[in-house]
Amino acid sequence: MTASLPPEVRRLVIATLVNTFGNGVYAAVGALYLTRAAGLSVHEVGLGLTIAGLVGLVASTPLGVVADRLGPNRAYVGFLLLQAVTMTALTQVRSFGLFVAVVGVTAIADSGQRGAKGALIAGLVPSDQRVRTRALLRVTTNIGMGIGMALAGIVLAVDQREVYVIALLANAATYVVTAGLVQWGMTRVAPVPSADGPSALTALKDRPFLAFVALDGLLSMHNAMAQVAIPLWVATATDAPTWVISVLLVVNAASVILLQLRVARGTEQLAGAARAGRRAGVLLALACGVLAITDFTAGWVTIALLIVAALVHVLGEMLQSAGGWGISFELAPPGGQGQYQGAYAMGTQVGDLVAPVVLTVVAVSWGWPGWLLTATIFLLAGAFIPVAVRRHRQLLVPAEDAAGPAALGLR
Numbered sequence: 544m545t546a547s548l549p550p551e552v553r554r555l556v557i558a559t560l561v562n563t564f565g566n567g568v569y570a571a572v573g574a575l576y577l578t579r580a581a582g583l584s585v586h587e588v589g590l591g592l593t594i595a596g597l598v599g600l601v602a603s604t605p606l607g608v609v610a611d612r613l614g615p616n617r618a619y620v621g622f623l624l625l626q627a628v629t630m631t632a633l634t635q636v637r638s639f640g641l642f643v644a645v646v647g648v649t650a651i652a653d654s655g656q657r658g659a660k661g662a663l664i665a666g667l668v669p670s671d672q673r674v675r676t677r678a679l680l681r682v683t684t685n686i687g688m689g690i691g692m693a694l695a696g697i698v699l700a701v702d703q704r705e706v707y708v709i710a711l712l713a714n715a716a717t718y719v720v721t722a723g724l725v726q727w728g729m730t731r732v733a734p735v736p737s738a739d740g741p742s743a744l745t746a747l748k749d750r751p752f753l754a755f756v757a758l759d760g761l762l763s764m765h766n767a768m769a770q771v772a773i774p775l776w777v778a779t780a781t782d783a784p785t786w787v788i789s790v791l792l793v794v795n796a797a798s799v800i801l802l803q804l805r806v807a808r809g810t811e812q813l814a815g816a817a818r819a820g821r822r823a824g825v826l827l828a829l830a831c832g833v834l835a836i837t838d839f840t841a842g843w844v845t846i847a848l849l850i851v852a853a854l855v856h857v858l859g860e861m862l863q864s865a866g867g868w869g870i871s872f873e874l875a876p877p878g879g880q881g882q883y884q885g886a887y888a889m890g891t892q893v894g895d896l897v898a899p900v901v902l903t904v905v906a907v908s909w910g911w912p913g914w915l916l917t918a919t920i921f922l923l924a925g926a927f928i929p930v931a932v933r934r935h936r937q938l939l940v941p942a943e944d945a946a947g948p949a950a951l952g953l954r
Contacts, residue, residue, distance in 0.1 A: 565713060568694065568698070568710050570695075609655065654885065673811070673868070752935055756890040758931060765921075772903060794850065812873070821926055823862035
C-alpha cells in the first residue's frame with residue numbers, strides 16, 4: 544500500500560499503523576484490565592473516563608497552539624512519549640484517584656498529539672493532498688485497530704493480570720516506536736513564532752469556525768450510533784439475532800477500508816467539503832429513518848433493513864470525516880493549523896462525550912420516534928455546515944475577492 548506514496552506520507556502511514564495496532568490491543572483489553580486486574584468498579588471506570596474526556600476537551604485548542612509554537616514534529620513526538628509514560632503508569636493503578644490522574648494526563652497527551660498530527664500533515668503535504676492523506680491514514684487506522692483487536696483475543700482468552708500488563712506495556716512500546724518514526728527521517732515543519740502567527744486561541748474567537756465545529760460534533764455522533772446505539776437497538780428492540788451486530792460492525796470497518804479514499808475525492812476544496820457535510824447529514828438521517836422502520840418489521844426483512852442502514856450510515860460517516868478534514872484545513876489561517884486542528888477535534892470530543900447518553904435515551908429508549916428525532920438532528924446539522932462556512936468566508940475574505948456564495952458553491 545505504501546510503495547507508490549510520497550516518502551513523508553509513507554512514513555506517516557507506517558507510524559499510524561504501528562500506533563493504532565497498539566491502540567487496538569488496548570481498546571479490546573483496557574476495560575477488563577481496569578475492572579478485573581486493577582480492581583476498579585465499572586462506575587469508577589466510567590466516571591474516570593468522563594473526567595478525562597472533559598480534561599482533553601478543555602486542553603485541545605491550547606495544546607494546538609503549543610504545536611504551532613514548538614513545531615508539529617517536536618510536539619507530536621513529545622505527546623507520543625507522554626502517552627507511552629501514562630500507558631506504563633496505568634499498569635500500576637490500584638485506586639480510583641491514581642486512575643483519574645493517569646487517564647487525565649493521557650487525555651491531555653492524546654488531545655495534544657491530535658492537533659500536532661493535523662498540523663504536521665498540513666505542513667508536509669500539499670494543500671490538494673491533505674484530505675487524501677487524512678483519508679489514507681483513516682484507512683490505516685482501521686487496519687491497525689482491527690489487527691490489534693484481533694490479537695488481543697489471546698489476552699482475553701488467558702485472562703490473567705500478568706498478560707494484561709504485557710498488553711499495556713506493548714501498547715506503550717508502540718508509542719515509542721511511533722515517536723521514533725516521526726523523529727528520525729521525517730522533514731521538519733518549522734515552528735511559527737507568536738509574532739508571525741495568529742494570536743493564541745484565535746480559533747476560539749472565530750465564531751463561524753466554532754459553529755462548524757459544533758455542527759460537525761453533532762454529525763460525529765455517528766461514532767456512538769454505530770458502536771453503542773445500533774447494537775443496543777438490535778439486541779433489545781428487534782427480533783434480529785445478536786450475531787447481526789458483528790455483521791454490521793464488519794460492514795462498517797470494511798467499507799471504510801475499501802471506500803474512504805474514493806468518498807473523500809472532491810473535498811479538498813472548501814465548496815466540496817461543505818457539500819460533503821450537508822450530504823453526510825442527509826445520509827445519516829436516512830440511516831436513522833431505516834432503523835425506525837425496523838421497529839415494525841420482523842425476520843429477514845429486519846436483517847436486510849439493518850444492513851441497508853449500516854451501509855447508508857457508513858457512507859454518511861465517511862463523508863462527514865472527509866468534509867470535516869477539508870473544512871478544518873482550509874479555514875485555518877497561516878501559522879494556525881495546530882490550534883485550528885485542536886479546536887476542530889473538540890467537536891468529535893464533545894460528540895463522543897454526549898452521544899452515548901443522548902442516543903441511548905432518545906433513539907433506543909423511545910423507539911421509532913426517537914430515531915426520527917435523531918434523524919432531524921443529523922439533517923439540520925448537515926444543512927447548516929455550508930452556512931457556517933459561507934459566514935466564515937464572508938467575514939474573512941475581502942469583498943473584492945469574494946465572488947459570493949454561488950461562486951463558492953456553498954448554496
